[in-house]
Structure formats: C-alpha cells, structure tokens
Amino acid sequence: MLTLVHASDLHFGKPHDEGAAEDFLEAAARVAPDLVVISGDFTQRAKVHEFEAARRFLDRLAPTPVVVTPGNHDVPLYRVAERLFDPYRNYRAHIHPELNTVTRIPGATVVSLNTAAPRRAIVNGRLLPGQVDFARQAFQKAPEGEVRVVVAHHHLAPAPDYEGDSPLPRARQILDAFEAMKVDLVLGGHLHRAYIGNSLDVYPGADRARGIVIVQSGTTTSHRGRAREREKNSFNVIRASEAGFDVTHWMRFPGGFRPFSRHRFPRRPHFWLDADAPVQEARS
Numbered sequence: 001m002l003t004l005v006h007a008s009d010l011h012f013g014k015p016h017d018e019g020a021a022e023d024f025l026e027a028a029a030r031v032a033p034d035l036v037v038i039s040g041d042f043t044q045r046a047k048v049h050e051f052e053a054a055r056r057f058l059d060r061l062a063p064t065p066v067v068v069t070p071g072n073h074d075v076p077l078y079r080v081a082e083r084l085f086d087p088y089r090n091y092r093a094h095i096h097p098e099l100n101t102v103t104r105i106p107g108a109t110v111v112s113l114n115t116a117a118p119r120r121a122i123v124n125g126r127l128l129p130g131q132v133d134f135a136r137q138a139f140q141k142a143p144e145g146e147v148r149v150v151v152a153h154h155h156l157a158p159a160p161d162y163e164g165d166s167p168l169p170r171a172r173q174i175l176d177a178f179e180a181m182k183v184d185l186v187l188g189g190h191l192h193r194a195y196i197g198n199s200l201d202v203y204p205g206a207d208r209a210r211g212i213v214i215v216q217s218g219t220t221t222s223h224r225g226r227a228r229e230r231e232k233n234s235f236n237v238i239r240a241s242e243a244g245f246d247v248t249h250w251m252r253f254p255g256g257f258r259p260f261s262r263h264r265f266p267r268r269p270h271f272w273l274d275a276d277a278p279v280q281e282a283r284s
Contacts, residue, residue, distance in 0.1 A: 002107045002147060005033040006215060007235040008189025011073065011222035012053045013044030020233045020252055021221040025060055027250060027257040031237055035105055036061050039189040039217060040071025040116070040153030042095055045078075051094035058095070067103050067110050068096050071153040071190065072125060075118040087118035100131055102138040107240070108149060109142040111135045115154040115168060125154030125190075127168055132177050139181045147240045147267075149185045150178060156186055157202045157214050159195040161227045167202075175199050176206045182268060185213050185238065185245065192219045193229035194236065196247050196263045213265045215247055234260070244273055 005028050010016065028036060038058075043050035058066055074095070075087040082089065088099060099114035113135060115125035139148055156171045158164065168174065178186065179199075186199075193216075200211035218234035219225050225232045233252040237259075238245060244267045251260040266273050 002240040003031065003033045004035050004037060004149075004238040004240075005031055005235065006037045006039065006187050006217050006238060007220035008039040008153075008217035009041040009071065009192055009219035009222060009224070010038065010054060010057065011041055011044045011219065011224060012050040012057070013047065015044055015222040015224045016053075017221055017223055017233065021057060023252055023256040024220055024233075024235060025057075027235075028061065028064075033064060033237070035065050035067060035103070035108070035110065037067045037110070037149075037151055037187050039151050039187055040069050041073040041189060042068075042071070042091075043074055046074055046076045046090055048090055048094075051090045055094045065103065065105060067101070067112050067151055069112040069151050069153050070095075070099060070114050070116045072116050072118075072121075072123055075116055077122065083118045087116075100134050104142075108147040109139060110149040110151060111138045112151040115152045124166065125152075125168055127152065127154075127170070127174055132174060135183075136177070136181055139183070147185070148181065148183045149187060150183050151187045153188060154190050155188050155195075155216055157195065157197065157199060159191050159193055159216065159227065160197075160201070161193070163191075163227050165191055172203050172205075175203055175212060178212055179205060179207050183212055184240075184267060185215060187215050187217070189217050189219075191216055192224055192226040194218045194234050194249050196236070196249060196261075198265065209271060210266075210268070213245055213247070233257070240267065243267060243270060
C-alpha cells in the first residue's frame with residue numbers, strides 16, 4: 001500500500017491560518033504517508049519572509065519526502081521588474097532550486113511540472129510542450145506497474161460548480177498526452193476547493209475506456225476557500241493498492257482535520273472495481 005498526502009495553497013502571508021497549519025501537520029503525522037505533495041501557492045505575495053515561513057513549515061514534515069511545485073502566487077505580482085526578469089528567485093532560494101522535478105519512491109514516479117506563467121498569464125497558467133516531453137522522458141524510465149503521478153498547480157479540469165473556472169490552455173491535448181504515458185493521477189490546486197474525479201468527466205479523450213484520476217486540493221492553510229469550501233480548509237489522502245486508488249477528502253472542523261468523503265477508482269490494468277473488496281479505512 002502506497003500512501004500520499006496531498007495539500008495545496010498554503011498562502012503564507014496575510015491569508016495564512018496558523019491554526020490550520022498546525023492541524024494539518026498533526027493530521028499528516030497521523031496518516032504517516034510515504035510522500036507529501038504540496039501543489040503550489042506557498043505564499044501570498046512571493047515575499048522573502050513568507051517563503052521563510054513556508055520553508056519552516058516544510059521542514060516540519062521531515063523525514064517524509066515532499067514534492068512541490070510553484071503556484072501563480074509564488075511569483076511577484078506588483079514587483080514588475082522582478083516578475084519579468086527573475087520571477088522564481090525567492091521560490092528557488094527557499095522552496096526548491098528546480099521548477100520541474102522527478103521524484104522516485106518505491107512504487108511510484110512523481111513528475112512535478114511548473115504551470116506558473118509570470119510573463120504571460122498572471123493568474124492562469126501554461127504547460128509548454130517541452131514540459132510534456134520532460135514528463136514523457138521521466139515515465140519512460142519508470143518500471144511497469146509503478147504508480148505514475150503528475151503534479152501541477154493549475155487545473156486540467158474545472159470543479160463541477162457555479163464558479164466556471166477555465167482549465168489550462170490545451171488541456172485536452174495535455175490529457176491525451178498523459179493518457180499515452182499511462183499516467184494514473186494528476187494532482188493540483190489553484191481552485192481553493194476540492195475536485196476528485198476522472199478526466200472523462202470533462203473530456204471523452206482519445207482513449208475512452210479509463211481516463212485519468214484527477215485530484216484537486218482545496219486551500220489547506222488559508223482563509224481563501226471558494227465556492228462550497230468558502231472559509232474552509234482541506235487536503236487529500238490517496239492510497240494506492242494493486243487494484244485501485246482510494247482518495248479520502250479531509251476537511252477541517254473544530255478540533256482538527258477529519259475524513260469527509262471517500263472516492264474509489266480502479267487502477268491499471270483493471271477497468272472496474274471488485275464489488276466485494278472492502279474500502280480502505282482512513283487512519284485517524
């Protein structure tokens with residue numbers, strides 16, 4: 001059994017909720033994951049002191065390995081010269097020196113792709129063809145049967161609600177490319193509310209048989225929740241077995257984070273679930 005904790009949109013700075021951060025660290029310790037993924041927006045305004053606080057937070061997750069990716073808030077908004085000429089300076093100094101990464105742990109290959117586009121799209125993102133090739137080369141080296149995960153801040157599928165957020169440009173072509181790479185999971189943030197589903201929910205795809213499991217996290221440690229997670233905090237726990245993926249959506253209540261909903265999906269090469277298999281219970 002492989003266990004991932006997936007959080008996002010920490011927003012260290014004015015919107016950050018220190019109580020939520022402490023509750024998350026406690027919950028993550030109880031889950032005891034093999035890997036923690038944080039899909040961007042570590043800061044609110046990409047300031048040094050915000051990144052320093054985010055770095056201290058990440059250090060408290062040790063020794064668990066952590067996969068990160070930048071968000072649009074991790075590059076300067078109002079410091080225009082810095083945004084144009086050195087937008088990732090503070091992110092590289094405090095979070096990670098690389099913007100696109102490959103992390104291999106027993107049973108999984110995780111490719112993190114930077115979708116922030118500070119010179120082209122201040123809020124919305126971009127995923128370039130060269131980054132798709134980067135992922136393709138990484139997964140070509142992955143052993144058959146490993147879980148294949150892509151992490152990106154911006155979403156490839158909108159949440160099914162009234163907000164109507166537009167996905168990344170060329171989302172359909174990107175999903176087709178990931179399907180050809182046999183990607184199992186796409187993890188993201190940006191929306192400030194969770195969406196747990198399948199790429200077939202929004203696009204029939206070149207291969208209509210299976211689709212890709214898409215897991216979006218809400219804002220884990222800020223006051224900036226949106227839509228049905230307005231003023232709420234959440235993260236996800238993903239457990240991978242040989243047969244499938246169990247995704248548990250955790251919400252914050254008085255007293256800490258607790259499991260709120262569970263979702264199950266088959267895993268390659270299976271096309272359906274064993275109807276008699278018990279649901280993997282979340283450790284809480």
